[in-house]
Amino acid sequence: MKMPGRTICALFLVYVVGVPAETTPAGQRILQLLQNHVATPQTPQTLAEVAGALGSLALEGQPAHEGAISAIRTLITTLLQDITTQHQAAQTAIDNTTLYQACISAKDIAFGKANALTSTTTSTTTTTGAPTTTTIHADLATCKSQEADLIVKNGNCELDASRSAKLATCELYDDMNYINAGAARAARCGDAAAFTGTYEEYLERDIQTLALLQARSKNCSAATTAFDSKVTECAKAFDELTSKVQECLELEAHLAQIHALPDSSTPAVTQEFCAPWAAKVAACSNYDACYTSEAVMEESSFNAAKQVANSRQAEYLALKRIDCLLTVLASSAAEQPDNLTACVSAAHDVSSLELKKPVQPAKAECVPGVQPAGCVASR
Structure with a gap:
C-alpha cells in the first residue's frame, strides 16, 4: 500500500495540530491508527511544535531528509530529558x-x-x-x-x-x-x-x-x-x-x-x-x-x-509515539505500512516516571524519665 509523505503529514496534522487536509483511502487508515494510539498531550503547545516540525518534514518528500529527522529527534530527546529531570526533582522533594x-x-x-x-x-x-x-x-x-x-x-x-x-x-x-x-x-x-x-x-x-x-x-x-x-x-x-x-x-x-x-x-x-x-x-x-x-x-x-506526575507521563508517552512516527517518514513508501503498524503496536514504558510514596521516618523515642515523687504532669 503506497502512502506518500504528504498524506501522512496531512493526517497527522489534523489530529495533533488541527490543520485541515484532504486524505486518500490509505490516508484514512493511517488517521484511524493515529487517533487510536497517539495520546492528546498535556502540554499541547510544546508537543504541537514537535508535530508541526514532523509535518513540515513529511511535505518535503520520501524518504525524509536524514538531517531534519536528526534535528527533530534531538528536540524530542531534550523534552524527554526535561520530563525526567522534573520527575527526579519531584521525587527528591517528596523524599525530603x-x-x-x-x-x-x-x-x-x-x-x-x-x-x-x-x-x-x-x-x-x-x-x-x-x-x-x-x-x-x-x-x-x-x-x-x-x-x-x-x-x-x-x-x-x-x-x-x-x-x-x-x-x-x-x-x-x-x-x-x-x-x-x-x-x-x-x-x-x-x-x-x-x-x-x-x-x-x-x-x-x-x-x-x-x-x-x-x-x-x-x-x-x-x-x-x-x-x-x-x-x-x-x-x-x-x-x-x-x-x-x-x-x-x-x-x-x-x-x-x-x-x-x-x-x-x-x-x-x-x-x-x-x-x-x-x-x-x-x-x-x-x-x-x-x-x-x-x-x-x-x-x-x-x-x-501525583497529579502533576500523571501529566508528565502522558506528555512522555506522546513524545515517544511521535518519535516512532519519524521512523515511518524516514522509510520508503513500500516500508511505511509495516513501520506504521510497528509504531501502533509499540508499548512505551513510563513506569520510571511514577512517584514513589515516601516512607515516614520511624517516630523517635521520647521518654521524660521516672516521675519524681509529688510531681504531676500537666494536662
Whole structure:
C-alpha cells in the first residue's frame, strides 16, 4: 500500500495540530491508527511544535531528509530529558525528611534545657508560698484541647478534594477549547462533511457548542476560585495550629517554673526535680504534635505531586509515539505500512516516571524519665 509523505503529514496534522487536509483511502487508515494510539498531550503547545516540525518534514518528500529527522529527534530527546529531570526533582522533594528532623531537633533542644534546670536548681528549706497553679493548669488544659481540635481541622482541610475537582472541571473546558482559531476551524471543517442536517441545524449546533463552551469556562473559573480559597483556608489552619502549639509550650514552661519554686507544704527538693521532668513531658507532647502535623502535610504534598506526575507521563508517552512516527517518514513508501503498524503496536514504558510514596521516618523515642515523687504532669 503506497502512502506518500504528504498524506501522512496531512493526517497527522489534523489530529495533533488541527490543520485541515484532504486524505486518500490509505490516508484514512493511517488517521484511524493515529487517533487510536497517539495520546492528546498535556502540554499541547510544546508537543504541537514537535508535530508541526514532523509535518513540515513529511511535505518535503520520501524518504525524509536524514538531517531534519536528526534535528527533530534531538528536540524530542531534550523534552524527554526535561520530563525526567522534573520527575527526579519531584521525587527528591517528596523524599525530603528535613521537617521530621526539625521535630527531633526541637525535642532534643527542649531536653537539653530541661537537663540544664537540674544543674542550676539548689536545695532549700525555705517555705515561701508558691504561686497557685490552678489557673495555669486550667488554661493549659484548654490550650491542649484547642490544639487537638486544630490538628484535626488541619488534617481535614480537604485541599486534595478541591484540587481534584478543579482539575476535573477545567479538563472538560480544555477538551473543547481549541488552541487557536485555525485549530477550531480544522475541527469544524473535519466533521462538516459527515453532518447531514440542514444549514440552520448546522448553525444551531454551533450556538449550542458555544453555550456549552461558555458554561464549562464558568465552571472552570468557579472551581479555580474555590481551590484558591481552599489553599488560603488550609494555610490559615496550619498557621493557627503552629501558633497554638507555641502557646501551649509557653504555658507548660511557665507551669514548670512554678513547680520549681518551694512552698510550705512540699519539701523544696521535690520541687527542684519537678521542673526538668515537667519540661521533658512537655517536650514529648510537642514532639508528638509536630510529627503528626508533618505526616498530614506529607500525605497532602504527595497527592498533589501525583497529579502533576500523571501529566508528565502522558506528555512522555506522546513524545515517544511521535518519535516512532519519524521512523515511518524516514522509510520508503513500500516500508511505511509495516513501520506504521510497528509504531501502533509499540508499548512505551513510563513506569520510571511514577512517584514513589515516601516512607515516614520511624517516630523517635521520647521518654521524660521516672516521675519524681509529688510531681504531676500537666494536662
